[in-house]
Amino acid sequence: MFNNIYSFKKTNSYSRENLNYEKGEIKNIHYGDIHTKFNSLFDIDIEIVPFINKEIDTKSIDEDNYLKVGDLVIADASEDYNDIGKTIEIKNLNKEKLVAGLHTFLARKESKEIVNGFASFLMKTYEVRIQIMKIAQGTKVLGISKGRLEKIKLTFPEIEEQHKLVDFLTLIDARIQTSNKIVEDLKSLSKGLQQKIFSQQLRFKDDNGNDFSEWEFKNGNLLFKNISDKEHNSDLPILAITQDKGAIPRDLIDYNIGVTAKSVSAYKVVQEGDFIISLRSFQGGIEYSNYKGICSPAYIILRPIKNMNRVFYKYYLKTAAYIIELNRKLEGIRDGKMISYKYFSEIKLPYPSLEEQTKIANFLSSLDAKLDKEKQLLEQYQQQKKFLLQNLFI
Numbered sequence: 001m002f003n004n005i006y007s008f009k010k011t012n013s014y015s016r017e018n019l020n021y022e023k024g025e026i027k028n029i030h031y032g033d034i035h036t037k038f039n040s041l042f043d044i045d046i047e048i049v050p051f052i053n054k055e056i057d058t059k060s061i062d063e064d065n066y067l068k069v070g071d072l073v074i075a076d077a078s079e080d081y082n083d084i085g086k087t088i089e090i091k092n093l094n095k096e097k098l099v100a101g102l103h104t105f106l107a108r109k110e111s112k113e114i115v116n117g118f119a120s121f122l123m124k125t126y127e128v129r130i131q132i133m134k135i136a137q138g139t140k141v142l143g144i145s146k147g148r149l150e151k152i153k154l155t156f157p158e159i160e161e162q163h164k165l166v167d168f169l170t171l172i173d174a175r176i177q178t179s180n181k182i183v184e185d186l187k188s189l190s191k192g193l194q195q196k197i198f199s200q201q202l203r204f205k206d207d208n209g210n211d212f213s214e215w216e217f218k219n220g221n222l223l224f225k226n227i228s229d230k231e232h233n234s235d236l237p238i239l240a241i242t243q244d245k246g247a248i249p250r251d252l253i254d255y256n257i258g259v260t261a262k263s264v265s266a267y268k269v270v271q272e273g274d275f276i277i278s279l280r281s282f283q284g285g286i287e288y289s290n291y292k293g294i295c296s297p298a299y300i301i302l303r304p305i306k307n308m309n310r311v312f313y314k315y316y317l318k319t320a321a322y323i324i325e326l327n328r329k330l331e332g333i334r335d336g337k338m339i340s341y342k343y344f345s346e347i348k349l350p351y352p353s354l355e356e357q358t359k360i361a362n363f364l365s366s367l368d369a370k371l372d373k374e375k376q377l378l379e380q381y382q383q384q385k386k387f388l389l390q391n392l393f394i
Contacts, residue, residue: 001150001151001152001153001154002107002149002150002151002152002153002154003150003151004111004154005109005110005111005113005114005154006072006107006108006109006110006111006150007107007108007110008105008106008107008108008146008150009064009065009071009100009106009107009108010062010065010106011065011099011100011101011102011104011105011106012028012061012099012100012101012102013101013102014028014030014052014056014101014102015102016030016032018052018053018056019050019051019052019053020050020051020053021048021050021051022051023051023054024051024052024053024054025051025052025058025097026051026052026058026061026097026098026099027044027049027050027051027052027096027097027098027099028049028050028051028052028098028099028100028101029049029067029073029088029098029099029100029101029104030050030101030102031075031076031077031101031102031103031104033049034073034074034075034086034087034088034104035075035078035083035086038088039088039173039177040087040088040089040120040121040124040173041088041089041091041117041120041170041173042073042088042089042090042091042092043091043092044092044093044094044096044098045092045094049098052099061099065099065100065106066097066098066099067090067093067098067099067100067106068090068093068108069090069091069092069093069116070089070090070108070109070116071089071090071100071106071107071108071109072087072088072089072090072105072106072107072108072109072119072120072123073087073088073090073100073104073105073106073107074086074087074104074105074106074107074123074149075087075103075104076103076104076105076143076144076145077103077141077142077143078136078141078142079140079141079142080142081133081136081142084132084133084136084142084143084144085123085129085132085133085136085144085149087119087120087123087124088120089116089117089119089120089123091116091117091120105146105149113156113159114154114156114162115159115162115163115166117166117170118156118162118165118166121165121166121169121389122154122156124389125389125390125392126389126390126391127153127155128152128154131152131153132144132149132152135148135149135152165392169385169388169389172381172384172385172388173385175381176378176381176382176385179374179377179378179381180378182374182378183371183374183375183378186367186370186371186374187371189367190364190367190368190371193363193364193367194315194319194364195319195320195321197360197363197364198315198316198319198321198350199321200215204356204359204360204363206355206356212352212353212355212356213352213353215350215351215352216350216351216352217348217349217350217351218348218349218351219345219346219347219348219349220344220345220346220347220348220349221341221344221345222305222306223304223305223306223308223313223349223351224275224302224303224304224305224344225302225303225305226300226301226302226341227268227269227274227301227302227303228268228297228301229268229269229301230265230266230267230268230269230297231269232267232269232294234264234265234267234294236269236292236293236294237249237250237251237291237292237293237294238250238264238267238293238294238295239270239289239291239293239294239295240253241276241278241287241295241299242287243278243280243283243284243285243287246276246287246288246289246290246314247270247274247276247287247288247289247290247291247293247295248290248291249291249293264294266297267294267295267296267297268294268295268296268297268299268301269292269293269294269301270289270291270292270293270294270295270301271289271292271303272289272290272291272292273288273289273303273304273310274288274289274301274302274303275287275288275289275301275302275303275310275313275314275317276288276289276295276299276300276301276302277299277300277302277339277341277344278299279298281326281339282323282326282327282339283323284318284323285317285318285319285322285323285326286302286317286318286322286344288310288313288314288317300339300340300341300344302341302344306351307354308351308354308357309354309357309358309360309361311361311364311365312352312357312358312360312361313349314361315360315361315364316349316350322347325347326339326343326347
């Protein structure tokens with residue numbers, strides 16, 4: 001059992017108000033950072049950890065309650081079962097003083113049966129997680145007690161095999177971290193390039209190496225018309241209008257809001273390549289549809305009037321600069337109020353030559369394709385690790 005391997009040490013209850021990221025002598029692990037930031041194998045040279053404020057009296061902290069390599073810090077509270085009992089293992093402290101704080105348990109290894117690094121993976125296995133979820137109590141906020149935690153069963157192989165598993169799983173973790181960094185770097189690169197492209201700090205050349213003509217700017221209603229086509233037999237897929245996936249059939253995502261046949265008959269037809277103004281457009285821009293379907297009549301459907309590359313506008317109408325323009329124009333509009341076609345029409349939109357629009361669209365699409373490929377690779381690594389943790393110690 002857990003209490004055959006670990007004993008509990010004292011933790012503190014310092015809140016965020018008692019912590020800072022600028023200066024101090026003692027660093028503190030807050031349970032919220034276990035849920036959202038820290039790696040399972042905690043390395044103080046890598047993680048960003050707050051200090052305890054200078055005015056806090058820390059003289060009462062016993063030497064035995066400072067963290068040591070091999071210690072486990074366990075989050076004893078969470079709003080959901082997935083994170084209750086989430087655990088990190090201390091890998092490196094680099095001689096710094098570190099304590100475990102609010103809503104955490106500090107478990108110190110008292111046995112040599114488990115090697116350093118192994119418990120960080122063991123505590124994520126299905127066998128351990130299901131036990132922790134069963135002992136969690138509470139309604140809005142879940143909690144676990146030391147008394148219940150110390151009775152969970154820990155199953156582990158011989159020392160030599162533990163070392164091999166730690167090496168293997170650490171390698172997968174390194175791949176996940178590298179892959180995640182590539183994804184984040186590509187997101188940042190795409191965002192930065194879009195900003196430069198749409199502000200014309202970065203311009204493309206034509207196929208002969210010559211400059212394109214200057215961009216025109218036209219009011220929205222000169223480029224897009226407002227469509228209210230309700231001619232359908234309710235046999236088209238109902239589209240959900242989302243900020244991250246655009247317009248997408250509800251059955252492709254977890255979106256199960258019931259509708260009546262009568263209400264669906266009043267839905268608007270969306271063609272592939274249409275744009276949609278949603279209730280959240282002042283937050284996330286205007287959405288694009290890769291699908292033909294129907295959507296609620298509350299949405300405004302935009303269809304191009306002039307010859308254009310729709311993918312160019314798919315990117316532009318989601319930029320931070322355009323969203324700022326929306327909000328500037330819509331001063332006074334609040335959450336839950338629809339942006340009208342009139343408001344949309346009053347904002348000027350760029351209208352470069354079709355050839356330059358296409359070059360920009362192709363360039364940004366190629367970046368997105370690279371990003372999607374890296375996201376898929378990251379997902380593969382994460383699923384591989386999940387599978388291993390579910391099956392290795394059964």
